[in-house]
Amino acid sequence: MRTYDLALIGFGGVSRALAELISSDAERLTRQLGFSLRVVAITDLAFGSLVQPDGIDLAAVLAMPRGADFSALPGGSADPRNHDVIQDCPADIVVEATFTNPVDGQPAASHVRWALESGKHVTTTNKGPVALHARALTALAEERGLSFEFEGAVLSGTPILRFAQQMLPGLTTTSVEGILNGTSNYVLGRREAGATLEAAIREAQELGYAEADPTADIEGSDVRLKVAILAQQVLGVDVSLASIDTQGISGISDADIREASEQGLRWKLIGSATRTDDGGVTAAVRPVALGEEHPLAGIAGATNAVTFTTNLLGQVTVSGPGAGRVETAYALLSDIIAIDAATRTSERAAAAELVDLVGVTL
Numbered sequence: 439m440r441t442y443d444l445a446l447i448g449f450g451g452v453s454r455a456l457a458e459l460i461s462s463d464a465e466r467l468t469r470q471l472g473f474s475l476r477v478v479a480i481t482d483l484a485f486g487s488l489v490q491p492d493g494i495d496l497a498a499v500l501a502m503p504r505g506a507d508f509s510a511l512p513g514g515s516a517d518p519r520n521h522d523v524i525q526d527c528p529a530d531i532v533v534e535a536t537f538t539n540p541v542d543g544q545p546a547a548s549h550v551r552w553a554l555e556s557g558k559h560v561t562t563t564n565k566g567p568v569a570l571h572a573r574a575l576t577a578l579a580e581e582r583g584l585s586f587e588f589e590g591a592v593l594s595g596t597p598i599l600r601f602a603q604q605m606l607p608g609l610t611t612t613s614v615e616g617i618l619n620g621t622s623n624y625v626l627g628r629r630e631a632g633a634t635l636e637a638a639i640r641e642a643q644e645l646g647y648a649e650a651d652p653t654a655d656i657e658g659s660d661v662r663l664k665v666a667i668l669a670q671q672v673l674g675v676d677v678s679l680a681s682i683d684t685q686g687i688s689g690i691s692d693a694d695i696r697e698a699s700e701q702g703l704r705w706k707l708i709g710s711a712t713r714t715d716d717g718g719v720t721a722a723v724r725p726v727a728l729g730e731e732h733p734l735a736g737i738a739g740a741t742n743a744v745t746f747t748t749n750l751l752g753q754v755t756v757s758g759p760g761a762g763r764v765e766t767a768y769a770l771l772s773d774i775i776a777i778d779a780a781t782r783t784s785e786r787a788a789a790a791e792l793v794d795l796v797g798v799t800l
């Protein structure tokens with residue numbers, strides 16, 4: 439039975455949910471997936487770093503209180519030591535789940551690069567490296583025969599990127615738009631129910647939806663990153679963040695919410711990218727009051743939805759969780775499954791090549 443050893447870079451809500459899944463559901467996962475998972479390294483700004491090549495006792499580290507660190511454990515240090523751990527630890531796959539930096543995608547982009555340069559596959563939910571460095575990091579991965587997977591960067595565990603890339607063959611997609619942020623959609627719904635903006639944001643933070651700085655969710659920079667990712671990964675066009683006109687939801691007043699409800703409208707934060715006749719893409723992030731008949735009007739809570747406009751099918755809408763610790767941990771697991779499939783395909787190709795080379799049936 440094949441085992442994949444993981445290094446968790448960032449040990450917050452999403453990574454901990456993955457660790458809990460691996461720790462509590464190992465037998466079902468192994469039986470269902472045909473491989474087992476083991477965590478051999480963890481780094482985090484708060485906990486420091488821990489490297490145990492025979493596998494970390496996940497129940498024990500998950501039980502550690504905030505404020506404790508790994509320094510008292512064998513292979514532990516109070517220092518995250520990201521570069522050395524990523525480069526030297528015996529992991530097959532690096533899981534990058536640190537804070538998204540919407541300005542330059544660092545230091546996560548460096549974490550990804552160091553992993554690929556040291557021969558490790560990467561899965562990340564961090565939008566920074568994907569929105570700002572995907573082409574270079576994907577090229578590096580391909581050059582090294584490795585996988586760089588990032589399904590969780592847009593719509594959490596809802597497989598919107600693989601859906602677009604694998605389930606719409608033969609179609610031309612002319613635009614992609616939708617509700618791309620769970621926190622702001624949750625907040626808008628709570629405000630319709632009478633909560634204040636501040637209270638609703640606190641609730642989203644407690645539920646594990648929000649960014650470390652929830653301004654990214656509320657003012658639209660998180661959606662802007664996702665729009666850039668969708669433009670590149672679905673429409674095949676690179677769009678600079680500066681070119682994406684972005685407006686968040688903090689300017690929507692209580693009166694605006696009330697008036698919309700009276701008129702049967704629902705405020706939603708919509709990200710969009712649309713092809714232009716000159717081969718480019720126009721993209722924007724803005725709050726829109728949608729009529730109740732609109733397919734996105736009923737999307738509630740942290741649920742998100744993306745509508746693809748295509749040449750042969752017209753509009754296709756996919757909806758699912760847009761945020762959540764467990765839901766996003768599933769995105770990481772789905773990436774690991776994709777890495778396993780690619781690895782097995784590569785091994786079969788190598789074996790076939792060997793047979794051709796030596797003309798021998800193994």
Ligand SMILES: NC(=O)C1=CN([C@@H]2O[C@H](COP(=O)(O)OP(=O)(O)OC[C@H]3O[C@@H](n4cnc5c(N)ncnc54)[C@H](O)[C@@H]3O)[C@@H](O)[C@H]2O)C=CC1
Pocket residue numbers: 447448449450451452453481482483484518520535536537538545563564565590591593594646647648649650760761762763766
């Ligand atoms: N929570 C969600 O629903 C979703 C989160 N994401 C993304 O996944 C990533 C992780 O999200 P969460 O786990 O919710 O965040 P979190 O804030 O709960 O955890 C992030 C962890 O990374 C650690 N960290 C930050 N910078 C670090 C560094 N340079 N070196 C080592 N550790 C570092 C922090 O100490 C923290 O424990 C973020 O980039 C987020 O945007 C993506 C989709 C959904």
Ligand SMILES: N[C@@H](CC=O)C(=O)O
Pocket residue numbers: 591593594618619620621622647648649655660760761762
């Ligand atoms: N904070 C983000 C997390 C997922 O990308 C959101 O609320 O959508």
